[in-house]
Amino acid sequence: MRRGQRAKRGSRMGEMLLREVMLYQELVGAVGERWVSREEAERTSYAKDYSWLGRTWVRKGWKVPLPDYVVWPGSTEEVARVLRIANRYKVPVVPYCGGAGVQGGTLPIYGGIILDVKRMDRVLEIDEANGTVTAQAGIIGQNLEWALNQRGLTLAHIPQSAYCSGLGGFLATRSAGVLSTRYGKITDMVLGMEVVLPQGEVVRFRPVPESAAGPDLKRLFLGSEGTLGVITEATLAVHPLPECRRFRGVAFPDTATGLEAARQIMRRGLRPAAMRLSDELESLFLYKRAGALMVWCFDGFAAQVEAEEGEALRLALALGGEDLGPEPGEDWWEHRYTSAYPTAENLLLKSEEGWTIGTVIDTAGTFDYLRAVHGKMSQALSRYEGLLFAAHFSHWYPTGGMMYPYVLCMGAPDDERAADLYFRIQRDALRVILDLGGTINHHHGVGLTLGEFMAEEFGAAFATLQAIKRLLDPHNIMNPGKLGFEGREA
Ligand SMILES: Cc1cc2nc3c(=O)[nH]c(=O)nc-3n(C[C@H](O)[C@H](O)[C@H](O)COP(=O)(O)OP(=O)(O)OC[C@H]3O[C@@H](n4cnc5c(N)ncnc54)[C@H](O)[C@@H]3O)c2cc1C
Incomplete structure (x- = not known):
């Protein structure tokens, strides 16, 4: 290598080093030294999620892309500061909540900053009279549910990952809990939301039950998987804890009959909190039975549960279903977490x-x-x-x-x-x-693993979504390469 080339390369390396030091110092200035890490162990533990791909990388000891920094902001203002810095340095930012996503959404494929919101985990207000809760995005699902239960309330958003995923992740992936048939997905529960846009501007959507004030812009951020901003706070609808919850199992001769029973139950206007039909192979595996087994749960006040469940059972038996009593349903409920672990x-x-x-x-x-x-x-x-x-x-x-x-x-x-x-x-x-x-x-989102199918899912509308992404995030810093959006140069 000639002397001139060596000098040029040397000065480029010096520039990069200086840039790195400056970026680190700015991040420390934004959130405090304690809340920025460059430790390899920390960076490695944030380099995977629960996707098959992420776990395979780790289990096999393959070399995986690591983030350069892990940052834990403590407030909306600190999130905004970090995003402004990231924009100036044009470094990627991957929002991170529980890290229990299963589509590779948090994998830091271009390095950059992992922005973990879990320090922002406070319940800000429980409004019993109006039936709402306002909480920060970093709260773990089960902690939010426990806080509400103490007041006789429930969010009724109970995914199997309730203990290891959080509000920001739920909203960003349009998650569904096991009781969604009656209580809705997380997207049905949101009234208001606070979001930090990619360039650091904070926007707030009013917590109202419904509105006709133009398009419902907050919905753009539901399912955005960290590509359009960082969700920092939300107001959600809550319910009184049900007076009564009743379970049952019904065996059908085959999957098609089970599906027909589900159709009739839903078309009749009944709303089981949960209704889970296993096909023949899953029934054999889980319940050691031939045919297709359905378990359900009705909840609410006693007379309502009695009436709804009675009608569902009548429809199921008319189709040749066999009533197995409460046990299979109770057993499913009791093991609803353990079946997914480890x-x-x-x-x-x-x-x-x-x-x-x-x-x-x-x-x-x-x-x-x-x-x-x-x-x-x-x-x-x-x-x-x-x-x-x-x-x-x-x-x-x-x-x-x-x-x-x-x-x-x-x-x-x-x-x-x-x-x-x-x-x-x-x-x-x-x-x-x-x-x-x-x-x-x-209900698991798109992340990295399903990105290639987004253009076909959206058709011509995908160009509109891409244009919105470019408008909000001109430097493509927010979770690049996810949701089928453009990546960055490696
Ligand atoms: C054992 C197990 C069981 C599961 N069961 C269910 C289930 O029953 N129902 C269900 O819906 N899912 C389930 N999941 C999947 C997973 O828990 C959900 O996708 C969950 O919504 C992700 O939440 P999280 O906090 O872990 O998000 P993360 O994994 O941290 O993030 C997921 C995505 O959201 C983005 N994101 C995170 N926080 C924010 C934020 N504050 N602002 C903007 N973007 C953000 C991330 O960048 C990433 O793209 C399960 C997963 C496991 C491992």
């Missing part, structure tokens, strides 16, 4: 034959769609040797519901080819979903 072992088993690949492909559509997608997806994936396809249906609406397939592929190769297989299986499953007109995801 997640690593669920999603990534090492067996004699090799590794297991597990995908998250929950989809939603009308009742017709649910019937079709189950058969067609199972058929499309049957070409993979060692692949197990089982599914359950839950999160119902008057017009349809959600199917959550478990796709486990035993004997996957124990190296990088596993990722290739994972994406091939996912693409085949998503092809079926898109061709049948369903949505690519019901």
